[in-house]
Amino acid sequence: MSKPHTPHFPGGPASHPHPDAHTEQRIRTFHPRRGRVTHGQRAALERRWADWGVDLDGTPLDLDKLFADADLAPDRPVVLEIGFGMGDATAAMAAADPGTGILAADVHTPGQGNLVHLAEREGLRNVRVANGDAVVLLRDMLAPESLAGLRVYFPDPWPKARHHKRRMIQPEFLALAVSRLRPGATVHCATDWEPYAEQMLEVLTAEPGLVNAYATTSGYAEPRPAFRPMTKFERQGIAKGHVVHDLVFERR
Template identity: 50%
Template structure:
């Protein structure tokens, strides 16, 4: 079974506003990811599951020395982020609508990423759906292989059970080392989103995991 055989997301489009349709049509040629291998003149951060894009836009604006590639499968989020990139005149963001696993496998070279951010991925809480989680050994190995030495894989979740699984899976990868003892405090660069704030107000604990890519035997 290949890493692309089981989808980590459920595709849906739903109702889209005219503003989003217009933003996508106008701005994809300018801010969308061009065909071919992914390249960047600056250190590159891959955002897997950028949602509506507010956090990605804010982090990119505060971090002009790096490029951000935001990956999202839902059209409304892609269109909203394109609008934010235009509104804030960001020159360090590109947006890709599609499967991050396919992108990693086919278009991102090994050792080419400075960081990968995976914030609040679908926890797929039902046991029969756990196989769809993005933090599972074979996908973690793929993600880690695309990180440069010293590159950071930063995950966050508000599902305690998934957090424990994440910690176990990431700790077991021979090419990753935990930068903390267990879970990390939320780094200042990770923007507090409305989604996260609602979770905090509802009493849910937020878990951050910050791991670094390290050389492995034979590498």
């Protein structure tokens, strides 16, 4: 395996934590995005990345050690969130549920910096920020049945038909994710792109390890679960007339 590229700045997340992953012939859970890192975001990463950050380089991850200073119970639940944007909703959920560890994965450096800044400002010791491809995390770094939940909120819908294969919620990815969930764990997805919601519902329903918590109604969680804060992207979608669908499934 190649060595991870050096960070964008000293003490920060690696630019390519698992370079070999980019050569694999598979669909990845992210689309590389670069943006300007503010002084505050950079300072937060430099102060806290060594304690709260993890580069997804393929090294097996011990969740007990990762959250050792978070004052969680010995059997602490840890939820994986993939694609947290700027982290505002993640921070709000962490504050509302301090007994749950949130491992939040993304590749957007400004978002990583903002979430670390929010966690530091609000004293949220139950947040850890993962940098890189979540498939590497799920496949190589997490033990089976180690997670209490999976959250995927407003992933890229790839609206063009020829790009649908790039969507994250696909049978192969879901089967891998489910293998890392403990019995009773929750899978919670949300999208404001109705055709993607329909695909999500189809793929999640077809996964034998999951059961729809709203199977007796429309299949979607209605109304929107109160514990999920409304995101900036969600508000933008609603302003454009988009309908938001939440999907909640449980691990058998």
